[in-house]
Amino acid sequence: MKALVGSSQGKLPPRPVSEATVEKHLVEGIKARGGLADKTTAIGRRGYFDRVVVLGHRVVFVELKRPKGGRLSPHQKQRHEQYRAAGAEIATLRSLDEVDNFLRWLDDSRAQA
Numbered sequence: 001m002k003a004l005v006g007s008s009q010g011k012l013p014p015r016p017v018s019e020a021t022v023e024k025h026l027v028e029g030i031k032a033r034g035g036l037a038d039k040t041t042a043i044g045r046r047g048y049f050d051r052v053v054v055l056g057h058r059v060v061f062v063e064l065k066r067p068k069g070g071r072l073s074p075h076q077k078q079r080h081e082q083y084r085a086a087g088a089e090i091a092t093l094r095s096l097d098e099v100d101n102f103l104r105w106l107d108d109s110r111a112q113a
Contacts, residue, residue, distance in 0.1 A: 055106050
């Protein structure tokens with residue numbers, strides 16, 4: 001196979017990861033730990049979270065975004081502020097690394113409980 005112009009040592013550049021890939025990684029990681037990562041919708045409510053994660057004593061509302069250019073809408077920002085003010089835990093995850101860090105954080109919080 002011919003090297004791509006500008007590629008390093010003939011390797012293909014990494015493919016961008018989609019939001020769906022990030023979401024699948026999250027769901028698989030939570031299920032592997034015995035938790036729930038339910039897909040959510042709120043009829044008539046804009047800006048609601050993508051997933052509600054339940055693991056151990058934690059319930060976290062999770063918003064997933066594509067790694068490059070994925071931004072929170074004004075409705076999502078408002079919803080996050082409302083839920084944080086009410087004491088909820090919120091996570092916005094944009095990459096496989098961020099999902100891995102989130103899973104480690106959940107693991108650490110379970111170990112301390």
